[in-house]
Amino acid sequence: MAPSSNTHTHPAPITSVLHFANRQWRVRRPRPFVLVIEGEVGQEDPEPSDYLHEQLLLPEWREAFYQLVDTTGLVVCLNVHTQHPSYRDVRGRSSKGRLSQGEYYHHDGCTGPVKPRLVEIRCPIQPQTRGVATAVAPHHDVVKAMVQVLPAELADTPALAGQDMSLATIGQMDDAALDQLQGMITRTVRKKLNAEGARAYFRQVDAAAHAYFEPWALGESRFIANANSGVTLQHRRAYQAPHTGGVANGHLVKRWTNEELLLPGQVVNQALIAALCSEEGDEAEGLEGCYLQAH
Numbered sequence: 001m002a003p004s005s006n007t008h009t010h011p012a013p014i015t016s017v018l019h020f021a022n023r024q025w026r027v028r029r030p031r032p033f034v035l036v037i038e039g040e041v042g043q044e045d046p047e048p049s050d051y052l053h054e055q056l057l058l059p060e061w062r063e064a065f066y067q068l069v070d071t072t073g074l075v076v077c078l079n080v081h082t083q084h085p086s087y088r089d090v091r092g093r094s095s096k097g098r099l100s101q102g103e104y105y106h107h108d109g110c111t112g113p114v115k116p117r118l119v120e121i122r123c124p125i126q127p128q129t130r131g132v133a134t135a136v137a138p139h140h141d142v143v144k145a146m147v148q149v150l151p152a153e154l155a156d157t158p159a160l161a162g163q164d165m166s167l168a169t170i171g172q173m174d175d176a177a178l179d180q181l182q183g184m185i186t187r188t189v190r191k192k193l194n195a196e197g198a199r200a201y202f203r204q205v206d207a208a209a210h211a212y213f214e215p216w217a218l219g220e221s222r223f224i225a226n227a228n229s230g231v232t233l234q235h236r237r238a239y240q241a242p243h244t245g246g247v248a249n250g251h252l253v254k255r256w257t258n259e260e261l262l263l264p265g266q267v268v269n270q271a272l273i274a275a276l277c278s279e280e281g282d283e284a285e286g287l288e289g290c291y292l293q294a295h
Contacts, residue, residue: 039079069225079220086257099195103236105135121222133237135235138234139175141210142234144208199242259273
């Protein structure tokens with residue numbers, strides 16, 4: 001599927017003003033579940049700065065910012081330049097012949113009893129731009145889309161033929177039931193389609209779910225609601241053209257901000273972080289990775 005096939009007709013986003021942290025911010029809403037912070041009012045063409053840590057994530061505003069992510073789904077901060085030490089490189093790489101775990105829609109921490117409240121993925125300011133998209137969409141919308149575009153021959157396989165996959169039923173499912181059905185569909189797609197067939201399928205899912213997959217801007221941070229009391233989203237590494245390899249590409253970094261950017265006196269739960277990091281390597285040969293399980 002050509003990249004243009006994922007284009008949706010949305011009203012042109014109108015820049016408005018968000019009052020937060022005793023400041024005014026220029027924002028827009030390209031999707032109902034997305035809030036893009038472009039910068040501070042009155043500083044329309046500033047040099048990149050670390051307004052993320054110096055203002056939005058100050059201890060007195062941090063929980064309010066997290067709640068903004070909880071209720072929105074995806075909060076994007078543009079034009080941020082930071083050297084904060086808490087970020088680490090995103091792990092996992094894709095091959096031409098096999099999808100990496102990160103190419104399937106997933107929550108971070110999907111196998112453990114405790115999932116990060118949100119995941120922050122960041123494109124640092126660097127010489128090379130980022131050419132691979134990160135698709136983000138609400139969990140219910142993703143599973144509905146996976147069913148809607150599922151080829152009939154896959155829906156008729158023994159693993160799925162007995163499942164109630166009506167959109168009305170999916171609309172009533174809780175997160176655990178959604179995970180169960182999603183894991184079954186993902187395993188079926190993985191087993192029945194070759195790598196580029198699976199990538200083409202997930203591009204159709206991106207389109208049907210109206211996923212946010214805008215190109216990465218240098219200096220951009222995306223805060224994705226991962227496991228919280230509000231909107232729950234999923235994300236994936238999304239190749240919008242056949243993956244041929246050998247193309248220079250900017251790198252991403254990430255952190256679980258709520259669990260790793262701590263207030264004075266708090267201590268990082270190292271066992272939790274180690275468990276979460278263990279999920280992020282490439283899929284082990286002969287084993288089903290966490291994103292393929294009914295997690």
